[in-house]
Amino acid sequence: MQHDFWHNRWQTQQIGFHLSEVNPLLLDYFATLSLTAGQRVFIPLCGKTLDIHWLLAQNFQVVGAELSQLAVDALFAELGLVPDIIQAGELRHYQAANIDIFQGDLFALDQATLGKVDAIYDRAALIALPPEIRNRYSRHLAKITATAPQLLISFHYDQSLVQGPPFNVNASELTALYGGNYRITLLAENNLPTGLKRQYPAQEKVWLLTPLE
Numbered sequence: 001m002q003h004d005f006w007h008n009r010w011q012t013q014q015i016g017f018h019l020s021e022v023n024p025l026l027l028d029y030f031a032t033l034s035l036t037a038g039q040r041v042f043i044p045l046c047g048k049t050l051d052i053h054w055l056l057a058q059n060f061q062v063v064g065a066e067l068s069q070l071a072v073d074a075l076f077a078e079l080g081l082v083p084d085i086i087q088a089g090e091l092r093h094y095q096a097a098n099i100d101i102f103q104g105d106l107f108a109l110d111q112a113t114l115g116k117v118d119a120i121y122d123r124a125a126l127i128a129l130p131p132e133i134r135n136r137y138s139r140h141l142a143k144i145t146a147t148a149p150q151l152l153i154s155f156h157y158d159q160s161l162v163q164g165p166p167f168n169v170n171a172s173e174l175t176a177l178y179g180g181n182y183r184i185t186l187l188a189e190n191n192l193p194t195g196l197k198r199q200y201p202a203q204e205k206v207w208l209l210t211p212l213e
């Protein structure tokens, strides 16, 4: 059901979530992860985000997971890269210099296949998932990345006004999902100037998740 929804979004190009620029919040807050060039950043549910272009230009390694083959093909075309593609269990592994993308269901990706990850960048991943899947997602993410630090962007609005995605994920839910593994620090909160879906008042928040000792 969920998969059909996203495949349909890509087939019909209803991809309003895709930004036509690098996310300004990534530019402003990526440094809080204290990474050095060459380290490997995991982007779950990556789409074809331009944030990948920026991370590669900063000499980071990027690894992503994305359900839609259309999105992954578009990502590599827009990067101007021709990937090697091999089957990795249920997933297809697209590989080029400094970039690995696993096309298929994130929940089919295991730690050995993903490889070492130094940080996670979650923009529109957790909030793309309905409530009943978010708990499974947060546990899976912690497991396959050995609880790597995260930069996470969430959305906040009155869920009774409109259905997701994106879903409202409030601070108490974040604590329930991640508080057992991470110290959670709010870095910024901004009102969306045009609101959500151009109608509903909404805020975007940026969080740093630091693994507990």
Ligand SMILES: C[S@@+](CC[C@H](N)C(=O)[O-])C[C@H]1O[C@@H](n2cnc3c(N)ncnc32)[C@H](O)[C@@H]1O
Pocket (backbone or CB within 6 Å): 002, 006, 007, 017, 018, 019, 044, 045, 046, 047, 048, 049, 065, 066, 067, 068, 071, 104, 105, 106, 107, 123, 124, 125, 128, 165
């Ligand atoms: C809201 S979009 C965000 C894309 C990207 N992070 C961005 O900021 O542009 C969510 C993406 O997750 C993908 N997706 C949804 N469920 C998935 C799953 N189970 N495994 C992998 N990708 C999935 C969708 O195809 C879609 O591209």
